[in-house]
Amino acid sequence: NAGVTQTPKFRVLKTGQSMTLLCAQDMNHEYMYWYRQDPGMGLRLIHYSVGEGTTAKGEVPDGYNVSRLKKQNFLLGLESAAPSQTSVYFCASSRGTGGGTNEKLFFGSGTQLSVL
C-alpha cells in the first residue's frame, strides 16, 4: 500500500533556483492538496485540485504553481525559490472534498526544503 508518495524527501536550493515537487497517489482520489508546515503556524494550504486538469488557490499560493495533468499526480513548482519558502511541504489526497463530513485526507511523509 503506497498511498501518497512524495519526492524528493529533502532538497536544498539556492535563492532563485527552480524545482518541482512530485506527489503521486494510488487510491484513485479526486482531490489533491499541497500544504506547507512552518513552526508555530500549523499547516497552510498552498493549492489544491478537485480533479484531473483542475487547480485552485489556497491560503498561501504566491510563489508557487501547480499542475494536475494526470489524476494520480499533483506537481508543485517553485519558479524562483526564496528563503521564505524554506518549509516542510506535505501533499495530501482525498476521495472527495477534504471539507466533507465523510472524507478524510491521506498525507504523504513530507519534503523538507531549504532555500539558502
Place this chain on the structure above:
Amino acid sequence: GNSVTQMEGPVTLSEEAFLTINCTYTATGYPSLFWYVQYPGEGLQLLLKATKADDKGSNKGFEATYRKETTSFHLEKGSVQVSDSAVYFCALTIPGASGSARQLTFGSGTQLTVLP
C-alpha cells in the same frame, strides 16, 4: 475568517498520565472538527472527528467532544503511552462553504512527549 487555536506545547507526560490538549475555534459557519496526529517522520493521519454539536469523536483511547457553547474541541486520553508521542493538530472545515474556504484549516499543532 476561520481559525483554530491550540494550547502551546511542548507537553511532556509520564506514561499512564491523563492528557488534555485544548483546542478552540472561530468559524463563520457550522464547522466539522477534526484531530489529526503526526508521528515522527510521517505525514498527518486522521485521529477522530465530530460533525455537529455535542458529538463525541473517539479512536485509540482518545476522545474529543464538540462543544458549540464554548467553541471547543479538546482532546483527551485517560492513560497515555510512549507510543502516543507525536504532534497533534486540531482542524476544522465548513461543509457549507465553497472553494478554498471549504478546505481544512489547521491549528499550529501541539507536540506531545510521553516518558516511560
